[in-house]
Amino acid sequence: MLLLTGDDVRALLPMTECMELVEDALRTLARGDGLNPLRSAMWLPDRTGLLGVMPGWLASPRGAGIKVITVMPGNHGTPYDSHQGVVLVFEPEHGRPVALIDAGSVTAIRTAAASGVATRALAREDARSLAIVGTGVEAATHLEAMLAARAFEEVRVVGRSADRARTFAERASSAHGVSVRAAGSVREAVEGADVVCTVTSSATPVVEGAWLAPGCHVNAVGACTPQARELDTEAVRRARFFGDSRESVFHESGDFLLARDEGAIGDDHFTAELGEVLLGRDPGRRSPDEITVFESLGIAVEDVVVGQRLLAKAHAAGIGVDVDLGGRRT
Numbered sequence: 001m002l003l004l005t006g007d008d009v010r011a012l013l014p015m016t017e018c019m020e021l022v023e024d025a026l027r028t029l030a031r032g033d034g035l036n037p038l039r040s041a042m043w044l045p046d047r048t049g050l051l052g053v054m055p056g057w058l059a060s061p062r063g064a065g066i067k068v069i070t071v072m073p074g075n076h077g078t079p080y081d082s083h084q085g086v087v088l089v090f091e092p093e094h095g096r097p098v099a100l101i102d103a104g105s106v107t108a109i110r111t112a113a114a115s116g117v118a119t120r121a122l123a124r125e126d127a128r129s130l131a132i133v134g135t136g137v138e139a140a141t142h143l144e145a146m147l148a149a150r151a152f153e154e155v156r157v158v159g160r161s162a163d164r165a166r167t168f169a170e171r172a173s174s175a176h177g178v179s180v181r182a183a184g185s186v187r188e189a190v191e192g193a194d195v196v197c198t199v200t201s202s203a204t205p206v207v208e209g210a211w212l213a214p215g216c217h218v219n220a221v222g223a224c225t226p227q228a229r230e231l232d233t234e235a236v237r238r239a240r241f242f243g244d245s246r247e248s249v250f251h252e253s254g255d256f257l258l259a260r261d262e263g264a265i266g267d268d269h270f271t272a273e274l275g276e277v278l279l280g281r282d283p284g285r286r287s288p289d290e291i292t293v294f295e296s297l298g299i300a301v302e303d304v305v306v307g308q309r310l311l312a313k314a315h316a317a318g319i320g321v322d323v324d325l326g327g328r329r330t
Helices: 006-012 015-030 103-122 137-149 162-176 186-190 233-238 246-252 254-261 274-278 300-317
Strands: 002-004 040-043 050-059 062-071 083-090 097-102 129-133 154-158 179-182 195-198 217-220 240-243 270-273 292-295
Touching (some): 002 006, 002 300, 006 103, 015 103, 015 137, 015 274, 015 300, 083 103, 083 300, 097 103, 103 217, 103 274, 103 300, 129 137, 129 186, 137 154, 137 195, 154 162, 162 179, 233 254, 240 246, 240 274, 246 254, 246 270, 270 274
Parallel strands (some): 002 097, 154 179, 217 292
Antiparallel strands (some): 040 050, 050 062, 062 083
16 A cells, blocks of 8 residues: 655646546546445544545546545644545555545645636636635635636635735746735625635535626635535525535535525525536536536546546656555465
């Protein structure tokens, strides 16, 4: 079994390559050639975080994997990412575990990659202004994915800390050669934006539907439990609503479920899985003024396909640490 650290993952997994992998995985799942059961999550007794288990399987490239991860919102502002865990990859012939990979780095890149795929599929071609709500790890990877998806000319970022937002803006402007500035409020960041990414740990709405400009596309990323939401009811009601997994949306998406519980929408407000859009089964955006939302809950097949690619590239580059677990008959 090959052990790969976070540094290994970042060295081996460029964002554009990850976007192609995620797109392929979503297409495969939508065709029925994958298995992606609902994740199992257990809250820690003090409710400071949760432990999640996410298994998945793909027919092509054939293989299975599982991600075991903790989500600790209190890690924001500390040296530790909010997501801590491992991705375990199994080879299909004998079921041997062949790779153990840092899950925090995989999650940060593949989550942003999924938003990048959604932005390419759903945002207007002429999208030029971007708002990022949040200043953590996902904010940084989402900026990279958004710049790969569209030719943004202006980026506004906002977070709970004005100082962190300014620091993020300065570093991002230098790193990407694009104008990034810290906004004074979420409303200031969001109003007039062509694309909005919400990458927060908030359990209550941070974006109001009244702020969304006609034609806006929203990547809603941070809320992944039925009780948490980043978008208010009006934002959900105004939009065509897409997700990475229909089953996950109906069980885990507080953005969708809480708006439904308030009577503003019904189950039929869910439009399609992103994979169905990629296969041409749904048109996605139907007009320049239509508002679209991609609800990114994160699904295991994304981790499986990324884990398989990382294993192959690590072997080719001689990266990682080999560990013999045994597992053979003696």
